[in-house]
Amino acid sequence: MSETPLSDRQVKLLAVVAEGGGDWDARWIDLTVNSRYGPGEGTVLKELEALQRLGLVVRDDSRSGVGGRWKVTATARPFIQ
Numbered sequence: 445m446s447e448t449p450l451s452d453r454q455v456k457l458l459a460v461v462a463e464g465g466g467d468w469d470a471r472w473i474d475l476t477v478n479s480r481y482g483p484g485e486g487t488v489l490k491e492l493e494a495l496q497r498l499g500l501v502v503r504d505d506s507r508s509g510v511g512g513r514w515k516v517t518a519t520a521r522p523f524i525q
Contacts, residue, residue, distance in 0.1 A: 450523060456481050457491055459524045461501055462516045470511025495520075 450458075460476050461468070468476070474488035484491055489511045495501045500520040503512040516524070 453481065453484055454491070454495060455523050457488070458495065458500060458516055458520050461492070461495075461514050462520070462524050464514070466504065466513055466515030469509025469513050471509070473514060 457473070457477055460473055460480070463476075464473060470489045470492060473492070477484070477488060492501055492503070492511070492514055496503060499517060500523070501514050501516055503514055505512045507513055
């Protein structure tokens with residue numbers, strides 16, 4: 445596992461992003477995470493951008509979708525397995 449400490453919320457968010465397989469936009473991820481785990485302290489887009497800075501998710505703006513479409517990187521896999 446990576447040495448990057450993640451919160452329980454971040455791990456749950458990664459699992460939801462992985463479930464979407466790169467096809468879910470930030471709005472759908474937000475709806476899914478909030479319905480399962482309750483709202484976060486900020487917006488899911490800010491949470492996704494923080495995970496992106498850690499190299500755990502990537503954003504695809506080449507397709508339509510609110511806030512871009514997101515998928516996990518290989519680096520994130522140990523956190524969600």
